[in-house]
């Protein structure tokens with residue numbers, strides 16, 4: 001008999017991940033704050049839980065993919081939340097990108113009710129999520145990690161078990177801090193090339209043949225030079241990750257001036273109303289700064 005799995009949060013990532021689990025034969029019960037977003041999943045075989053608590057009541061394992069710390073906490077601790085139905089033997093796997101404090105609070109609450117907790121943020125965006133090619137950065141209860149491998153094998157191309165709760169969150173924030181800084185350097189390079197009278201497309205070709213070639217430049221460069229920022233990774237989430245990574249560094253006195261500057265550009269982009277666009281829309285902010293200086 002197929003295993004009943006819960007899935008909370010059907011945004012860009014959650015929808016793709018839940019779809020893959022369904023297609024690979026898992027019986028899924030889904031919930032999303034905006035319940036209408038469950039309809040597409042129902043069409044391909046999912047059941048709907050009216051609340052996070054209802055999903056956890058029905059399922060031995062529940063996976064969450066939510067926007068940020070406040071969403072992750074609300075879904076667990078609020079009325080009709082996950083915690084109300086966590087009992088001994090239930091597993092809760094939070095794959096959202098959050099900070100150590102958030103993950104630790106959730107872990108303590110779940111384990112104090114006898115449940116098992118795993119944080120498992122992911123590297124990889126919309127397309128890898130659709131293709132089941134994410135990189136999973138798990139930490140927490142090792143036994144739950146082992147039980148979750150059948151899900152992770154569907155969702156990702158590689159899973160890491162990083163030890164105690166917090167290590168997955170930390171690793172994810174380090175990776176996204178590097179990514180956000182790279183996106184800013186890339187945007188500045190595109191502007192400098194353009195203002196220097198160089199062809200942007202030629203710059204992309206040159207970059208792709210050299211030592212700093214990477215999948216992100218290759219994927220985002222062509223759409224950025226067309227001013228196309230259809231969201232794969234929303235800019236507001238990248239800014240959240242820069243903010244959380246800077247706080248991670250702040251707590252242990254790690255100086256990160258490059259990341260701090262990149263964070264300012266993402267904040268500026270949010271203030272320009274670009275938060276729901278792809279994070280590559282920070283390019284618009286870098287362009288805008290030239291006009292205003």
Ligand SMILES: NC(=O)C1=CN([C@@H]2O[C@H](COP(=O)(O)OP(=O)(O)OC[C@H]3O[C@@H](n4cnc5c(N)ncnc54)[C@H](OP(=O)(O)O)[C@@H]3O)[C@@H](O)[C@H]2O)C=CC1
Pocket residue numbers: 008009010011012013014032033034035037065066067068070071074075095096097098122123124125126232233234237238
């Ligand atoms: N997109 C990407 O490329 C990647 C994203 N991530 C991370 O994955 C997580 C999800 O990202 P993504 O799918 O892109 O984000 P989306 O913005 O597309 O989806 C966010 C989800 O969180 C839900 N949500 C937001 N606030 C609340 C709340 N207060 N209570 C309950 N649910 C809430 C939304 O519900 P509703 O539909 O009702 O708004 C939606 O289901 C984030 O932590 C992000 O940083 C990680 C790797 C890649």
Ligand SMILES: O=CCCC(=O)O
Pocket residue numbers: 097122123124125176233
């Ligand atoms: O958190 C988002 C990461 C996006 C990516 O890894 O491409």
